[in-house]
Amino acid sequence: MTVADRPAPLMELGMAMAMLQRRDGNPVFSPWRRRLARSLPRLAHPILQLVSPLGAGPMFMDPPSDDVEEGMDQILSTPRPQARAELRRMCAIDRLITPWVRGLADRDRDAWQVLKLAVHASHASVIAEAWPRIQAGFHAETAWRSRILAQQGLHAALTGLAPSIRWRGMTLEAPFPRDLDLTLHGHGIILQPALFWADHLLTAPHPDGRLLLIYPAVTPLPLRDASTPADSLAALVGSTRAQALRLLVRQHTTTDLARELAVSPAAASMQAKILREAGLIVSQRDGKAMWHWCTPLGLDLLAHGRA
Template structure:
């Protein structure tokens, strides 16, 4: 199935990025709902499922609200206010959801299940105003054991994705950013084409602009929310998500550069395919945080990396000069290998 979101010049001008805790709550619940969890998230899922056994009804209610497939209740993913709202801010919006909106979403869930709503959701349908505080408490409990312990790592990856896209927009324009979000998303003149979707997305009179939300748990899909009068939201897999749960030292892919820069600095450059914080780079490479900071200072002074604040973190990124050095190193090793083979 293919659908389109038509864009005006005003829409493009209002397109923005946001990091949303509630999108991670919803998409992570969907991951847990699958019997076969993607290999990428299995270590996390195994840990969370053990913790969930102690929460009883809370997780059962959330699991009923976010099934493995089908409709995702729109009221659970309100439009992020600002670039990075706190979970408490988004929960306050959810708690104030009009009863008709809650019942409309639950009605869609019931229709997808043969007209019957799961019993654990019936109290919320009967009395949304009375049930929303309990739902907020359920989400807070889930967040505490499922996402809060990993949020610093998740947030760093999401911030790095936004920084990368911002640099891409500055160098190549907004159209290139939209065209590079995901293999099923294509920018075509005045429209954003979304292919291989399981449900239609209609723009109708949805609000102006577009909110792009990088997500760890949306992988490998793109998810959308189009609920007038709000601007459409598009949650897409963040860059580097395959490295999220990795730990320990990594192999050194920059052998020739190591002879010039030193093995540690060459390794750090190789790790910066996506921007990352000092702490994250130290975790990935096995270097100390202090040592990583010292090496990054030297690389920045040499014009090989840049640093930019994103929220509470400082993210480091490779410069074009460093990209060229790594590309030359890769080409040289490929040529050497070809010569030996010949």
């Protein structure tokens, strides 16, 4: 099991559009829901025909890309059979078969152009301005989860994702709106926190075959201060080293680190050396590659640096 290393903007958009339609009186999201209901542009409204308040949506709508334009390209290139199957699944849950939805299923060009405009409009209205806060909340959450996983193990990391989760032998049981059995077949799990979701666990297949387990972050976005605070971690260790430490929640080679930081391998090696000497990461050579990852102290610093 691994923890996702970055938030997915289109997945967060889907979660936000689901929460917008909830009528369960959630005290955390209620004021946010009222504000968004007033400000959401009309161009974005078609998205509501596709996303259920149960958190479900067509799989093609939330590709696990951290780049919106790349994700939009993946949405628009959805093959007709996949689009039809996913839209049929959503209509079987609780979405209406509207003329526009039929147009999407038939790969009508105008219908898909409406979808493109709706995704861009809703992203600009809901996600774009909040993106620094989403990133900050995501990194704080994943650092904390990684710490639990490292210290307490798999069972504790999974049962702490949401209330009423329990192990029955080798089976993890969690509340869900309908009966659903999932088997991993040895592919593993990626934990993906959602800043715009506050209910049951959600699942989706990852392109590499693993199961994406989407869970509500402990601190959802409406509880994060609207003005993004100064990056205290960057003030402490420097912005490049802070970014490197966040990346090293997952193992990276020096080459990987250099690419992610947009610096030379020599500069990445120097940053890793400083973090290692501070006890924040460990490094291990494997052939020609040097691998780096956070120590418990580094994870603690990440978890508390965003508090």
